[in-house]
Amino acid sequence: MKYFDYAASCPLDREAAEVYIQAASSYYGNASSLHDAGDRANGLLAYSREQMAGFIGVSKDGIYFTGSGSEGNYLAIQALLTGRKKKGKHIISGMAEHSSVSNTIEKLRQAGWDITLLPxxxxxxxxxxxxxxxxxxxTVLASIQHTNPEIGTLQPIEEIGKLCRENQILLHSDCVQSFGKVDMSPIAPFVDSLTVSGHKFYGPKGVGAVYLNPEVRWDPYVPGTSHEHGFRAGTVNVPGIAAMAVAAEKAVRGLEENKKQFRLLREMFLTSLxxxxxMCTVYRADLPSTIGMRIPGLEGQLIMNxxxxxxxxxxxxxxxxxSMQAPSKTMVALGVEGKTAKEFIRIxxxxxxxxxxxxxxxxxxxxIARENRY
Structure with a gap:
């Protein structure tokens, strides 16, 4: 099988896997325990926290580890709502946000929040x-994804962040698809929270990180939670976090070289078409590794199969x-409707x-196009 679905998940990096095994074998204590084994695990956790903060370009005091990017999005939004700067119940978000954000926003709508979704x-x-x-x-909160996962466009987070600061609006950005592919440091000063997920950059599944601006005074979503300073419940996955930090370092170090290679591969692919x-529609992308396209008259599901x-x-x-077999949210946000929206495929x-x-x-x-359409 030739794999072209890296935006969904990446294979685990070999060095990251070795670190995972070593950490699970030698740093097996609960990082919250007060004995020496717990202290060793906590030391590795602290080191990994400092590393991830450096890769993002933020203070280590704002880094919290999670079980996934989806959990991170949910908890970050809930945290910011407890720390909002002014009274109000209006939220701005995008029409094409990841389901972990859009589902959270919909739940808030049902709870009485007023929502504006932008195309x-x-x-x-x-x-x-x-x-x-x-x-x-x-308006007290905005949640805008940094990178669209289906066509690879980057949103103007710096400019949006400036508008938010001018209007006392807290800004969350889902950066799961962008970390390891673009430099995070330019946008980090303009967001109040952002999320990353290990398996999107060759780290393990089941581990992610959230940056939450230390200046925001937030309350735990579950009162009495002690792990990660109250940000989430559950024993911290120290081996997974250490492995994620190793994968993150390699991703950040190879960022420019990878982008150069992806541009060449993208051009090869388009030439082969x-x-x-x-007859095809290929959407513009800021990330050369993401190719979103449509072949007219053919449903994406058929092409994928x-x-x-x-x-x-x-x-x-x-x-x-x-799995919901619904039209791509990105296509809907672009104004592409009906059967045409279901033609979308991502490489x-x-x-x-x-x-x-x-x-x-x-x-x-x-x-495939000739056999099924032309």
Whole structure:
């Protein structure tokens, strides 16, 4: 199977796996325990916290470890709502947010919060004027994803963050798809919280991190929670966190080299689509590793199944959405509706992706299109 679904999950990095085994074998104490074994585990946890803070470009006092990016999004939003700067019950978010954010926002709507969801401009970004016009006197929170997971566009978080600061609005950003692919330090000063997830950058599944601005005075979601200074319940996964930090270091160190390689692979893929290129819609992307596209007249589900039959793993969108067989939220945010929205497929590249596999995938998609459409 040739794998082209790295935005859904990456294989575990070998060095990260070795660190996981070593930490699980030698640092097995509960990091909250007061004996020496617990102290050793807590020391490794503190070191990993400092590392992750450095990779993001924030204070280690704002880093909290979680069990996933989804949990991080949920808890970060809840924390910011307890620490809001003014009275109000209005939240701004995007139409194409990850389900962990959109489901949280919907739950808040049902609880009486007023929600404004913003569409994408044709370039795949939220229009700053739309965001500014959505701001009200009672707006207390905005949650805007940094990188779209389906077409790979980056939102203008710095500019949105400035607008939020001017209007006493706290800003959360889901950075699960961007960490390890772009430098976090430019946006970090402009958000009040952000999330990352280990398995998106070759770390283990079941571990993530949240940055929560230390200046925000928040309350624990579950009163009496002691782990991670009250941010979440449950014994901290020290081996997973240590392994994630190793994977993060490699991702950040190789960021520019990987982007250069992904640009070359992307161009190879698009060239291989030449026989049907004029008929396809390929969406612009800031991340060269993400290729979102449509082949007119063919549902994405059909293309995905056929590609799988030929030995290629691709996707019809975000992994937390595809099982629902609903139109891509990104397509809806772009104003693409009905059957056309269901034509969407996503191809994502990783460190293991080989040029010959990229060319072979392109030829296979041409074959699928000709067999089923042309």
């Amino acid at each position: 994408f401009h044709e370039d795949g970004r939220i229009d700053l004027e739309d965001f500014q016009n959505a701001i009200r006197e009672d 030449e026989p049907i290129r004029e 056929e590609a799988n039959r030929y030995g290629f793993a691709i996707s019809t969108g975000s992994a937390c959405q595809v 994502t590249l990783g460190r293991e992706t080989q040029p010959e596999d990229v060319r072979e995938l392109g030829k296979t998609l041409v074959k």
